[in-house]
Amino acid sequence: MNIEKSNIANLPTKYGKFKIRAYKQDNQEHLAIMSENFENIESPYVRIHSECLTGDTLGSLKCDCQNQLDLALKFISKEGGLVIYHRQEGRNIGLLNKVNAYALQDQGRNTIEANLELGFGEDDRDYSVVDEIFKDLGLKKIKLITNNPEKIAYVESLGVEIVERIPAITKINVHNEHYVNTKKEKMGHMF
Numbered sequence: 782m783n784i785e786k787s788n789i790a791n792l793p794t795k796y797g798k799f800k801i802r803a804y805k806q807d808n809q810e811h812l813a814i815m816s817e818n819f820e821n822i823e824s825p826y827v828r829i830h831s832e833c834l835t836g837d838t839l840g841s842l843k844c845d846c847q848n849q850l851d852l853a854l855k856f857i858s859k860e861g862g863l864v865i866y867h868r869q870e871g872r873n874i875g876l877l878n879k880v881n882a883y884a885l886q887d888q889g890r891n892t893i894e895a896n897l898e899l900g901f902g903e904d905d906r907d908y909s910v911v912d913e914i915f916k917d918l919g920l921k922k923i924k925l926i927t928n929n930p931e932k933i934a935y936v937e938s939l940g941v942e943i944v945e946r947i948p949a950i951t952k953i954n955v956h957n958e959h960y961v962n963t964k965k966e967k968m969g970h971m972f
C-alpha cells in the first residue's frame with residue numbers, strides 16, 4: 782500500500798493548540814490531529830472521525846457528526862490524544878452518492894436502504910489507513926471514543942489494545958432521531 786505523509790505542523794484552533802500530519806493513500810487524504818502533549822501519553826484518547834461535509838462543515842441536523850467532532854476535539858485538547866479525520870465521506874460512497882442517498886431518504890428510505898438501493902453496501906468504509914497512522918505514531922494502547930462496534934473490532938484486529946471505550950453520544954434532535962435509531966437497531970451501535 783502506497784502511503785505518503787506530510788511533515789508535522791502546528792494548528793492553533795478554538796479548541797486549543799494541536800499538531801497535524803496529513804496522509805495520502807491512493808486519492809484520499811486524511812489527517813491526524815494530535816494534542817500538544819500527545820507523545821508523552823501512554824494510552825492516548827483516540828477518535829476515528831469519518832468525514833461528513835454536510836454535518837461537520839454545514840451543521841446538518843440529519844446526523845450527529847458535527848456534535849461528535851466537536852466533542853472529540855474538546856475532549857482531546859483537554860485530556861490528550863488524537864483525532865483521525867478519516868476522509869471517507871458518506872461511509873465511503875462519496876458526496877454525490879450520499880446526496881442521492883439523502884434524496885431517497887426524503888422519500889422514506891432509511892440510511893441503510895438508501896445505500897443498498899444505490900448499489901452500495903450499508904457501510905463501505907476501509908480503515909487500512911488507520912493501521913498506517915497508528916504504526917507511524919507508535920500507538921499500541923488507546924482509549925477509543927466511539928459507539929461503533931466495527932471500529933472497535935478493526936482496532937483490536939491490529940493488535941492495538943483498547944484500555945477503555947468512551948461513548949460518542951451527543952444530543953438527539955427531531956431530524957437525526959431516525960438516523961441514530963437505525964444505527965442502534967440495524968448497525969449495532971452502542972447508544
Ligand SMILES: Nc1nc2c(ncn2[C@@H]2O[C@H](COP(=O)(O)OP(=O)(O)OP(=O)(O)O)[C@@H](O)[C@H]2O)c(=O)[nH]1
Nearest residue numbers: 831832833844869870871872882892927928929949
Ligand atoms: N451513505 C450515507 N452516509 C452517511 C449518512 N449519514 C451519515 N453518513 C456518513 O456516515 C459517516 C459517519 O458514520 P456514523 O455511522 O454516523 O458513525 P460512526 O463513525 O460509524 O460511529 P461513531 O464512531 O460511533 O461515531 C460519515 O462518513 C458520514 O458522512 C447517510 O445517510 N448515508
Ligand SMILES: [Zn+2]
Nearest residue numbers: 833836844846
Ligand atoms: Zn454526518
